[in-house]
Structure formats: structure tokens, C-alpha cells
Amino acid sequence: MVKPTDILKEEPILEVRNLQTSFFTEKFEVKAVDGVNFAVPKGKTLGIVGESGSGKSITSLSILRLIQNPGKIIGGEILFKGENLLDKSEAQMRRVRGNEISMIFQEPMTSLNPVYTVGQQISESYRIHQNIGKKEAMLRSIDMLKLVGIPSPEQRVKQYPHELSGGMRQRVMIAMALACDPELLIADEPTTALDVTIQAQILELMKELQQRLGMSIVMITHDLGVVAETCDYVAVMYMGKVVEYAKVADLFKNPKHPYTVGLLNSLPRHDIDLGDEELTVIKGSVPSPDNMPKGCRFAPRCPFASEICVEQLPDLEQSEDGNQIRCWIYTDEWDGDPEVKVNG
Amino acid sequence: MREEINNGAAIAKAAPNPSFVKLASVWKKLRRSYSAMIGGGLVLIFILIAYVGPYFTPYGPREQNVINKLALPSSEHLLGTDHLGRDIFSRIIHGMSITLEVGFVSVVIGLIIGVFLGIIAGYYGGRIDTIIMRFMDILLAFPGILLAMAIVSVLGPAIVNVIIAVGIFSVPVFARIVRGSTLAVRKLEYIDAIRSLGASDARIIFKHILPNVTSPLIVQATLSVATSILTASGLSFLGLGAQPPTPEWGAMLSDGRAYMYDSAHVATIPGVAIVIVVLAFNLFGDGLRDALDPKMKN
Known part of the structure; x- marks a missing residue:
């Protein structure tokens, strides 16, 4: 392993x-x-x-x-x-x-609480983790906004999320996440x-x-x-x-x-000029989780799948260039075409 | 399965967009609504009457004049006198503060307990939710006046106990509303975001969810004041609330009941007073709902 x-x-x-x-x-x-x-x-x-x-x-x-x-x-x-x-x-x-460890989320439109100003929300990080007062937290929030590249942060801290664009809100999210370093x-x-x-x-x-x-x-x-x-x-x-x-x-x-x-x-x-050719797609769709394939999860959609792929789940193994891969093709147990070229 | 259906309905009913509604825009919409302005205006006037009026009444609320009992309205007694010769107008004015206080205080009690239970149920879900909400269902299954009567008969007849009883009776309404809105809000990304910053449950619930579930509450609170006044008057009418000679409207109505055939005004006037106050709160509540509902534009 x-x-x-x-x-x-x-x-x-x-x-x-x-x-x-x-x-x-x-x-x-x-x-x-x-x-x-x-x-x-x-x-x-x-x-x-x-x-x-x-x-x-x-x-x-x-x-x-x-x-x-x-x-x-x-x-x-x-x-x-x-x-x-x-x-x-x-x-x-x-x-x-x-x-x-901090986290930022996908949807900047809904990731900020609509009832608080931007400054109050960034301050939350400080108020939760550091024992500092409201004023000091607000000053640090302004610094954070400056750090994430929001112009005129002194005015922005007083604005509500709905007054900002999506990109700005994502910057605010980043500021919130990074506030406590x-x-x-x-x-x-x-x-x-x-x-x-x-x-x-x-x-x-x-x-x-x-x-x-x-x-x-x-x-x-x-x-x-x-x-x-x-x-x-x-x-x-x-x-x-x-x-x-x-x-x-x-x-x-x-x-x-x-x-x-x-x-x-x-x-x-x-x-690569495809000309009139269409982009290739992966055939099929992700199986529903209550109907999990027994062997390799990708076997039903895999163009190279052989018997062992359907029957048994491969382990994550080290390949010759030091990376890790979960596929029977790169193992000794491989029972399909020995000359198979996956990325040819 | 049933639980799922309930949850779905609750989410659909909860504030569709629990976003911050600006005070200025609320005021703008309120001003355009006749019902809100009339209702709100009346409520303000009633509050003024309740606390200033008693200093200017022509007679004291307990001042008897047995010779002049059951008199019809006249220049001497604006709304006539009751069976003990007490001036009904003065008693109505003095009773106003009792009526309003019972309404407000009981709603505040119901609001605090209901919001707390509802937000806990909605936020934690699972077994806690089931226990709290089933208990609320049991409370709701009783007819309101019956529940209040049961509580008062345990606590003893007094106006304070009426307030407590009516407060308990309005708990489930608030709990349901808050639970529904909480279910909708807690799934939003900003709650995940604040949790990922390390906020505690208490902080998330009271600082980040509560402000986002208030607008349906304000409306319900206003409408509940009306219901509470009705229930409290009903209890006093039945002799479970304010005791004589307190100038409580329900009790006055009850006193006048015996003279319905000869002197209808003794019972009618307190009844009309109750109707007007309840109507004012309902009008105001409806107007508020229109102003606070983000779906109703213009």
C-alpha cells in the first residue's frame, strides 16, 4: 500500500x-x-x-x-x-x-450574511479567535480588505454584501478566511x-x-x-x-x-485543430451511488475495461514516475491487451 | 416520510428570501398601505389614551353613584353608567392600559419562549426537533381558550396568570414560524461559512440565524397581540381573569350581560372597544406583512 x-x-x-x-x-x-x-x-x-x-x-x-x-x-x-x-x-x-484551517465557498452571492456589513463579517473571525475589541477588529478588517485588493476599504467595510459585485464578495470571503492567518x-x-x-x-x-x-x-x-x-x-x-x-x-x-x-x-x-470533428466525451454517466459497481468504479464507462476491472477494485499503486494510480492496466494482474495505450 | 413532507412545507412557507429588508423601504411601503396606516395610527392613539387618558377622565373608575345606575349615554356620562352607577367612559379609558399590557406582555412571553424553542428545533433537527415540535403540536391541538382556562385554573384567577396563560398559548405559533425559517436559513452558505470560521453553535444561532428570521416574526407578533387581547378578555369574561372592581373590558362585558334587555349599552360598549382594538392590531399586522414580504413589490 x-x-x-x-x-x-x-x-x-x-x-x-x-x-x-x-x-x-x-x-x-x-x-x-x-x-x-x-x-x-x-x-x-x-x-x-x-x-x-x-x-x-x-x-x-x-x-x-x-x-x-x-x-x-x-x-x-x-x-x-x-x-x-x-x-x-x-x-x-x-x-x-x-x-x-480556513475555507472559502463556491457561491459568493450567498456566502455572506445579508444582515451584517462587510466589516462586521470580517471582524467575526477576529472576535471568534482573538480577544480583541470591536474597534480594533474593524481596523484589522480594513487592512484585510486592502490585502485582498479592494479599493477604498474604509468605505467598503461599511457596505452590505448586496452592494458588492460577485468578484468583490469573493474577495471579502477570502479576507474573512485569511483574517486569522x-x-x-x-x-x-x-x-x-x-x-x-x-x-x-x-x-x-x-x-x-x-x-x-x-x-x-x-x-x-x-x-x-x-x-x-x-x-x-x-x-x-x-x-x-x-x-x-x-x-x-x-x-x-x-x-x-x-x-x-x-x-x-x-x-x-x-x-490541435479538430477540424470538423467533435470533442470526445466520456461515454455513459456516473452510476447512482446506491448502484455502485463491484469492481473498478469507472469500469462501466472505461473503453479499456477487461474482466478483472469489472470483478475487482484496484488499489492505489505507485507508478514508475513516482505518481499514484488506481488502475489494473498498470499492474501485473492486468488481463487485457498487454500492449494497451491509454493516452495514445 | 411524514417528517419530510412537513419539512418541505415549512421551507416553502418560510421567508422566501430571508434577506435584510431595509427599514427605509419598509417605511415607504407601509406609508402606501391604508390598512397599515389606519391600524398603526389607531394603535398609537390607544397607547396614548392608555397612559395619558386616565389623568383626564371625568370620574374615577371605581366611583359609584348608585342613584344614577344604568343611565343611558348623556352629556353627564358620555357612555352612560353601569349597574353600580360607575361612569363607563372612565372605566373604558382606565381599562385600556390593562388590555394593551395583557396583549403585549403575553406576546413577549410567547415570543421569547417560542423563538428559543423554534430556533433550537430548526437548527439541531433530528430528535430534539421531533420532541419540541410534537409538544408544540399538542399545545396547538387544544382550543386556545380551553388551554388558557386550564392553565389559569391551575394558577388561580388573576390578571398575571392570564398573561402567563395567554403567553404559553402563543408559544407554538412562534415556534413553528421560527423553526420553518431556521430550516431555510441554516442551509444557506453563509452559515457554513461562519461555521468554517470556528463559530460556536450559540453564536451561529443567535448572531447569524436570528436576525435573518425576524421579519415573519414581527408580523406574527402584531397579529398575536390581537388574538391575545381577545383570549384574555374571554378569560376575564368567564371570571378567570381580572377580578371586580378592576375596569377590565371582558369583566365589564360580563357584568353588563345581566342587563342586556333593559340597558344593552353596558355590555355593548366594552365589546365594541375590544373589537376596535383587535381590529386595529389586525389591520396593522396585515399592512406590516405586505411591507415586509419581499415577494410583494410595489
Whole structure:
């Protein structure tokens, strides 16, 4: 069994081992996150990609232990700076949230409380974690707004969220999350709801802040463009499992898992003229979670699937370039075409 | 399954957009609504009468003149006299403050307990929710006046106990409204966001959810004042509330009942007074609802 830290060149700040989060309905259990392994390097960015329902958001909420009924973390370890967050009490966890690990959300339109001014909301971070007065918190909030590049912050702190644009609100969200100088920022699709031009600005801002503050980032996204732009490592998730975990350059140059290859092929590329041909798509759709395939989760949609893929679930294994992959093709047990070329 | 249906209905009924409604725009809409202006104006006048009026009444509320009993309205006694020769006009004015206080205080009691229970039920859900809301259902299953009577008969007949009884009787209404709005609000991303910053449950509930569920509450509180006044008067009418010679309207109505055939005004006038006050609160509440509901533009 490979360790998620094997791939990193840097020290890990966060290591997730065999994380399992399930949702329980009256009749059955839905394994939203099923044995996820990855590590986040200090001061670098890990991307988690996958389509809707692959469990990436649930993974991020699990790290902060924000999963609510009927969901439950049922197994694994989340090691933050060597300590298992799953062993902490709720009160200890509250001191971690916002202070050491922060999170920003997808929808800037609904992520701010409509009844408080921007300044009051950023102040909340300080009021929760630091014993400082209202005035001092407000002054620091102004500094934070300056840091995230909001013009005339002295006026902006007095405005309500509905008076700001989407991009501005996302900047405010970032300011709130970074107020207490966390070491790890989890960004759950931070740019999905924004215009393309604003997306670029927000990503640029996050990169700049990362260099300035030296924090690590977990970037959750379904946009491979965002991954290429911002991440150092990437974990590709499919149906609650990591299928490929690699350095970003390797993943784009030499994708190994058929799912990753499918994702990349379904993107338009500027260096290849498709002519009249259409973009390739991954055939089929994600199976419903109550009808989980027995073997490899991707087998029903995989163009290379052979007998063993349908029957048995492969493990995450180290490939020859040091990355990690969950696919029978790269193992000795492979019973299909020995000459198969996944990314040819 | 039934629970799910209930939840769905509650979410649909809760404030559709629990966003901050600016005071200025509320005032603007209120001013355009006749019912709100008339109702609100009357409520203000009543409050003024209740606290200033007693200094200017021609007679004291307990001043008897047995020779001139059951007199019809005249220049001497504006609204006539009752069976003990007491001036009805003076008694109505003195009773105004009792009526309003019973209405307001009992609603405040119901509001505080109801909001607390409702927000806890809505926020935590699960078993806590089931226990609290089933208990509220039991309270709601009793006819209001019957429940209040039961409580007063345990506590003993007095105006304070009427206030407590009517307060308890309005708890479930507030609990339901707040629970519904809380269910809608707690799913919103800003609650997740504040939780991810390390806020405690108490902070989330009272600082971030409560301000977002207030607008349906303001409306319900206003309408509840009217209901509470009716129930309290009803209890006093039955002899369970204010005791003679307190100039409470329900009790006055009860006193006048015996003289209905010969001197109808003794019972009618307190009744009309109750109707007008209740109507004023209802008008104001309806107008407020229109002004605070973001779906009703213009």
C-alpha cells in the first residue's frame, strides 16, 4: 500500500488517510467519500478534481469536520501538522477552524450574511479567535480588505454584501478566511460562479497571497484549467475515490488513468485543430451511488475495461514516475491487451 | 416520510428570501398601505389614551353613584353608567392600559419562549426537533381558550396568570414560524461559512440565524397581540381573569350581560372597544406583512 506522502517533495501540512464519509438514509448507506488518500505540501497547492458527485466537496467539509446529519465520517485519519483532527473534541476543532484551517465557498452571492456589513463579517473571525475589541477588529478588517485588493476599504467595510459585485464578495470571503492567518486554505470551487475575467483575477490574488503568507491551499474544482494554472499536485477523484494522484506537470503531459485521459480529451485544445470533428466525451454517466459497481468504479464507462476491472477494485499503486494510480492496466494482474495505450 | 413532507412545507412557507429588508423601504411601503396606516395610527392613539387618558377622565373608575345606575349615554356620562352607577367612559379609558399590557406582555412571553424553542428545533433537527415540535403540536391541538382556562385554573384567577396563560398559548405559533425559517436559513452558505470560521453553535444561532428570521416574526407578533387581547378578555369574561372592581373590558362585558334587555349599552360598549382594538392590531399586522414580504413589490 502506498502512502500519500510518498509523492511529495515537500513536508506535508495535511495528510488524509483512508478517509470515509457516508450519508445514511433509511434504506442504505451512500459512500460519498470512500477511502480517500492525499497529502497537502507545505506552502504549495493541491488540486482535487472530479465531476459533480465525485465527493470532492464532501472531502473538504470532512477535513474541517463540518459534515452534518445524515452524513458521518466513519473512518480514516486526517493528520494536520501530525495531529489527527478526528480525535479532537468539538471545542478544539472550533479553534482549528478559521484559525489554522480556513475555507472559502463556491457561491459568493450567498456566502455572506445579508444582515451584517462587510466589516462586521470580517471582524467575526477576529472576535471568534482573538480577544480583541470591536474597534480594533474593524481596523484589522480594513487592512484585510486592502490585502485582498479592494479599493477604498474604509468605505467598503461599511457596505452590505448586496452592494458588492460577485468578484468583490469573493474577495471579502477570502479576507474573512485569511483574517486569522491560517496555515491551510481550502477553496471549494472558488471561481465556479464567477465571470471568466474575474476568475482569473481571483486565482491571481490567491496565488499572490499564497506567496506572501506562505499558506498551503487545497483547490477543489472541476475545471482542469484552474488546476493547470494554480496547482502543484493534483488528485483526480471519481465516485468517492482518488483514481490518480500526481504532480501537475506529469498529469497533463502523461495522464495515466483512463478517466483522467477522458477528462483531458473532452477539453478543447488550442494546439490541435479538430477540424470538423467533435470533442470526445466520456461515454455513459456516473452510476447512482446506491448502484455502485463491484469492481473498478469507472469500469462501466472505461473503453479499456477487461474482466478483472469489472470483478475487482484496484488499489492505489505507485507508478514508475513516482505518481499514484488506481488502475489494473498498470499492474501485473492486468488481463487485457498487454500492449494497451491509454493516452495514445 | 411524514417528517419530510412537513419539512418541505415549512421551507416553502418560510421567508422566501430571508434577506435584510431595509427599514427605509419598509417605511415607504407601509406609508402606501391604508390598512397599515389606519391600524398603526389607531394603535398609537390607544397607547396614548392608555397612559395619558386616565389623568383626564371625568370620574374615577371605581366611583359609584348608585342613584344614577344604568343611565343611558348623556352629556353627564358620555357612555352612560353601569349597574353600580360607575361612569363607563372612565372605566373604558382606565381599562385600556390593562388590555394593551395583557396583549403585549403575553406576546413577549410567547415570543421569547417560542423563538428559543423554534430556533433550537430548526437548527439541531433530528430528535430534539421531533420532541419540541410534537409538544408544540399538542399545545396547538387544544382550543386556545380551553388551554388558557386550564392553565389559569391551575394558577388561580388573576390578571398575571392570564398573561402567563395567554403567553404559553402563543408559544407554538412562534415556534413553528421560527423553526420553518431556521430550516431555510441554516442551509444557506453563509452559515457554513461562519461555521468554517470556528463559530460556536450559540453564536451561529443567535448572531447569524436570528436576525435573518425576524421579519415573519414581527408580523406574527402584531397579529398575536390581537388574538391575545381577545383570549384574555374571554378569560376575564368567564371570571378567570381580572377580578371586580378592576375596569377590565371582558369583566365589564360580563357584568353588563345581566342587563342586556333593559340597558344593552353596558355590555355593548366594552365589546365594541375590544373589537376596535383587535381590529386595529389586525389591520396593522396585515399592512406590516405586505411591507415586509419581499415577494410583494410595489
